Amino acid sequence: MRSLFLACLVAIPLFSCQEKPEKQYKPASLGSLNTLAVVMDNELWEGTVGDKVREHFAAPVLGLTWDEPVLNLEHMPPSVFRGTTRHRRAVLYVGKDSVEGAQIQEDVYASPQKLAVIKATSDSALLGAIEVAADRIIAEIKAMEMEEAQERFLRSLSKDTLLKEKFGISLRLPSVYKVGKQEENFVWMDREIQKGSMNIVAYELPGNNFSSDSTLVQDIVKMRDSVGKMYIPGPDVPGKTTYMGTEKAFAPYIFPAEIGGKKAVEVRGIWEVVNYPMAGPFLTYIINDKERNRFLVLEGFTFAPATNKRDYMFELEAIMKTIQFH
Template sequence: MKNFSLLLIALLLFSCNDGPKKKYLPESIGAINSLGVVISNDLWEGAVGDKLREHFAAPVVGLTWEEPLFSLEQMPQKVFTGTTRYRRAVLFVDLDTVNVAHLKTDLYAAPQEIGVIKGRTQEELITNIETYADEFIAAIKGMELEETQKRFLRSLSKDKILEEKFGVTFRLPSIYKLGKQEDNFVWIDREIQKGSMNIIAYEIPWESLDNDSTLVTDFIRMRDSIGEKYIPGPDIRNKKTYMTTEDAFAPHFFETEIDGHKALEARSIWDIENYPMAGPFLTFVIDDEANNRKLVVEGFTFAPATNKRDYMFELEAILRSVKFK
């Protein structure tokens, strides 16, 4: 009986250790918002490539000039080997005997999203691109935002001003510094090579911006009043300068969610009243019913003669990291 018991224990231990082993995956590589496109040269240079560029290199909404959603890097299949397979974001497009499109997550590395698009003809490839592009873009962008937020953890700001004033925390890199604070306003910024990246936060009443028919007017009036009160422009003799919303570009609005709270997302161009300065902004108006308010957080960039996509993407990653205490 004693020997039988020992044998039973040994079998149990062996069976526990003989379970499925977790697959080791190397860390993925690649610049943020860079998308590797594995496709033959012939397809890339024809209608299929045009359709890919139409969707995956579409202009980012709300920038001062056109910049692509992703920086596309085409490569033929024979190049997609070794460490090249560790790229974080990949599209695999090819003619085949099947007509399919799907996402593969963490196939060769982690984190990783690979969009696979196959078709028996070029027409089927184009149809699959049109059908699945939005889904693939959302998955890749979500991964890139998470990757950017993870990189912030290397050096986070210890400033508690946003928590003390508004009861929220941000995953804010330490390079951002407090620039101004008032009773209902905080301005945080960081210097960049040719300008600055900025974050502002303030509260508005719960019932604000609830009328869809006047949303554009009400939103611009709100932003411009904050700009006039808190965000001055350069000193110009006999002129008042302050941040406003550029009249020539109506804001683009989207519904979104931040930390489980409904939010209104707005993108457009800011400028300075009575002075030639402008740049992109991204605003989130976040519902906070528990505190009978809406919290407004905004990121804007001043970087003349410089591409701004990646600056605005970093600001979006910070703003989407808001956590309510």
């Protein structure tokens, strides 16, 4: 029965050698951002195969103040995956079958949609297939979710031109973000949320600012702390100077990146307010803009006490990745 269901549901569109039919209208996909529908038998979900799915697809996001999953997982048995339930934007099907493989198909039942299928003959083979395919599936789902978030921004864009005037850049910035502070080489935009704020800052550095890979982490922390002390003050505390710095107990995560068609460094970590008990996650892009002999810095950070912050940081990432240079 399990094999028959898989054959009817996904094997034909995913593995058929027949010519593709003409493109047909697909309904708009459904689901919250960063949510994955996991279609698999209850027995598999409750055993080691389900554990392996959770290990990868619900792994904690780097650089947050507490553990939050990369994707929210919503399990459903195959019998439920029908009708509008098939319109979920991100779907993972895991099941036993005589044919083994892992593939990702686009827009099978709705658009945009990623439908990933992992098949194998046994539990142990499924574990191995998930181990091999998970990173690629997650990357494709996250890229789709990023595009979806950026499309939603188009519903109401800010008309502010300050970033273009100061730095020669533009962002697909929702209109709820307002300029809160500007200096000669610094712009701070933010939006209010239920328990705090989401923030984006921009500034530039000389093109020779980072001279050694061996001291890159220390140089980035020094840069952030210097800018924070100059432009991002904390609450007034008698007899103390408060400002945004980098959490000293946790070294930030650093990755190579490309943003706006230029090479960059991505930095994820925790900010803190020096001399005051406040903290939260930040995401920084240090972009090597060789044409202007500068490093352009974009940073998003969230202040939201006792609140999950993954989706806030995802929105900030999506905004910053729309950067265009003029």
